[in-house]
Amino acid sequence: MNNLNRKLEINSSLTKKVIELHDRGYDCDFLLVDNKVFLCMQSNRSYPVKEVTVNAVKKAFDHLSNSFKHIHTIETSNGERGVLLTDQIYN
Helix, strand or coil: CCHHHHHHHHCHHHHHHHHHHHHCCCCEEEEEECCCEEEECCCCCEEEHHHEEEEEEEEEEECCCCEEEEEEEEEECCCCEEEEEECCCCC
């Protein structure tokens, strides 16, 4: 088994949680842009931070980046739901 496959297996906790959330209806992926707006990667819609609900779900070590990642759920004012991965907890 090569090193990349080993790291992917180690990251299975992180990956499994994201897949679980996608299966529960959090099927969009979000980015936080300049700490001002959340951008939905699927719809390309932007939401001001005041118009979304963010909940921290899990902290997991990412062996690919050699750092901890925080998994959050995002719910927008118009019903889009998704996942946000960050290096630090969003509050």
